[in-house]
Amino acid sequence: MARKSGSSSEKTRPLVRSAALSLFARYGFAAVSMRQIAAEVGVQAGALYRYTPDKQSLLFELMQVHMEELLAAWGEVDPKGAPLDRLDSFVRFHIHHHMDRAEAVFISYMELRNLTPANFAVIEGLRAQYEQVLEEILNACGAAAGDRKLTTLAVLAMLTGVNTWYREGGRLDRDAIADSYVGMVRGLISAAA
Amino acid sequence: MARKSGSSSEKTRPLVRSAALSLFARYGFAAVSMRQIAAEVGVQAGALYRYTPDKQSLLFELMQVHMEELLAAWGEVDPKGAPLDRLDSFVRFHIHHHMDRAEAVFISYMELRNLTPANFAVIEGLRAQYEQVLEEILNACGAAAGDRKLTTLAVLAMLTGVNTWYREGGRLDRDAIADSYVGMVRGLISAAA
DNA sequence: GTCTATAGACAGATAGAC
DNA sequence: GTCTATCTGTCTATAGAC
Numbered sequence: 001m002a003r004k005s006g007s008s009s010e011k012t013r014p015l016v017r018s019a020a021l022s023l024f025a026r027y028g029f030a031a032v033s034m035r036q037i038a039a040e041v042g043v044q045a046g047a048l049y050r051y052t053p054d055k056q057s058l059l060f061e062l063m064q065v066h067m068e069e070l071l072a073a074w075g076e077v078d079p080k081g082a083p084l085d086r087l088d089s090f091v092r093f094h095i096h097h098h099m100d101r102a103e104a105v106f107i108s109y110m111e112l113r114n115l116t117p118a119n120f121a122v123i124e125g126l127r128a129q130y131e132q133v134l135e136e137i138l139n140a141c142g143a144a145a146g147d148r149k150l151t152t153l154a155v156l157a158m159l160t161g162v163n164t165w166y167r168e169g170g171r172l173d174r175d176a177i178a179d180s181y182v183g184m185v186r187g188l189i190s191a192a193a
Numbered sequence: 194m195a196r197k198s199g200s201s202s203e204k205t206r207p208l209v210r211s212a213a214l215s216l217f218a219r220y221g222f223a224a225v226s227m228r229q230i231a232a233e234v235g236v237q238a239g240a241l242y243r244y245t246p247d248k249q250s251l252l253f254e255l256m257q258v259h260m261e262e263l264l265a266a267w268g269e270v271d272p273k274g275a276p277l278d279r280l281d282s283f284v285r286f287h288i289h290h291h292m293d294r295a296e297a298v299f300i301s302y303m304e305l306r307n308l309t310p311a312n313f314a315v316i317e318g319l320r321a322q323y324e325q326v327l328e329e330i331l332n333a334c335g336a337a338a339g340d341r342k343l344t345t346l347a348v349l350a351m352l353t354g355v356n357t358w359y360r361e362g363g364r365l366d367r368d369a370i371a372d373s374y375v376g377m378v379r380g381l382i383s384a385a386a
Numbered sequence: 387g388t389c390t391a392t393a394g395a396c397a398g399a400t401a402g403a404c
Numbered sequence: 405g406t407c408t409a410t411c412t413g414t415c416t417a418t419a420g421a422c
Binding site for chain 2: 396397399400401
């Protein structure tokens with residue numbers, strides 16, 4: 001069963017994925033052509049169809065892998081202890097994980113409308129699962145008598161918003177940013193109306 | 194100076210703007226063709242060029258008008274009183290104003306990368322002005338000894354995030370949502386680290 | 387597995403008739 | 405002010421050589 005280890009296929013496939021990732025993030029799915037992706041990989045456009053049935057599948061797989069990795073990564077980090085500790089851990093996890101995957105995060109928020117309805121439903125389901133993770137933590141925290149769903153969405157928007165301005169080497173380092181957000185989230189949930 | 198009041202130009206121009214607004218919001222700038230816009234307006238594609246020099250200008254003007262209206266609208270609503278009252282007013286203003294202009298808000302966040310560099314600079318300047326409005330309010334509030342810029346961005350991301358899920362006729366009405374956010378923002382800034 | 391070549395559709399923008 | 409017609413270029417995806 002040994003596969004030929006030097007086979008070009010195993011080298012090209014990840015190049016296609018990463019070229020699509022960075023080009024879609026920079027210019028948008030609709031504005032990027034298969035020829036641009038091919039040029040970034042270093043092949044001709046026709047060769048891409050060895051690795052994806054079409055452009056849509058390329059987008060969908062990037063988003064699906066991103067969302068599944070996100071859920072799996074939290075599963076490994078979740079301290080499963082006291083609710084307020086879990087909340088702090090979630091905030092730090094979300095910020096660091098998203099900082100490390102800026103392109104995939106950007107695509108997953110910006111390109112939802114370019115998914116076919118069937119593909120959209122899959123991604124939306126994964127997104128709902130992730131929201132559910134935070135909602136359950138907030139329930140366990142017994143946050144003030146506010147609307148839990150609203151609080152969940154407010155916190156997630158606030159945390160994900162970091163990606164719109166964070167750049168490596170900026171004024172604040174990653175840990176200092178995460179610390180600040182831990183504090184803000186604590187204040188927010190203690191007042192959630 | 195009387196202009197011919199029934200002139201078709203004065204009817205078509207706003208139709209072009211609103212057709213572009215809703216189509217760009219739904220499918221994205223790059224995915225919408227001039228022919229689609231023309232069909233929505235009820236003219237042929239060539240006629241659009243009476244109202245815009247090109248597709249790029251159509252996008253830019255929508256975003257520019259949106260940002261200038263946003264700044265002007267706050268200028269009219271700003272109570273200019275006690276800092277904490279101004280903060281509450283800002284939160285309510287932002288949420289209601291954004292709820293009423295979902296398409297323009299969506300475009301202004303999603304299509305930044307489709308602006309030419311010169312146009313992008315203009316929109317970014319307007320956006321920075323709006324951030325400055327909130328930052329000054331937070332300074333006046335003397336929010337806890339945290340990083341003010343960080344707090345500003347966190348609050349804005351949280352407030353604008355409402356647009357990703359709010360739909361008219363949903364479970365919570367507009368005022369109830371705004372009330373909740375006023376409470377969450379108050380908690381957040383009292384803890385901002 | 388990658389190439390060249392191409393099909394068939396559609397893009398933005400312009401010219402000139404009415 | 406809108407039309408029809410068209411220029412010129414691009415797109416996704418496929419076929420078949422190597």
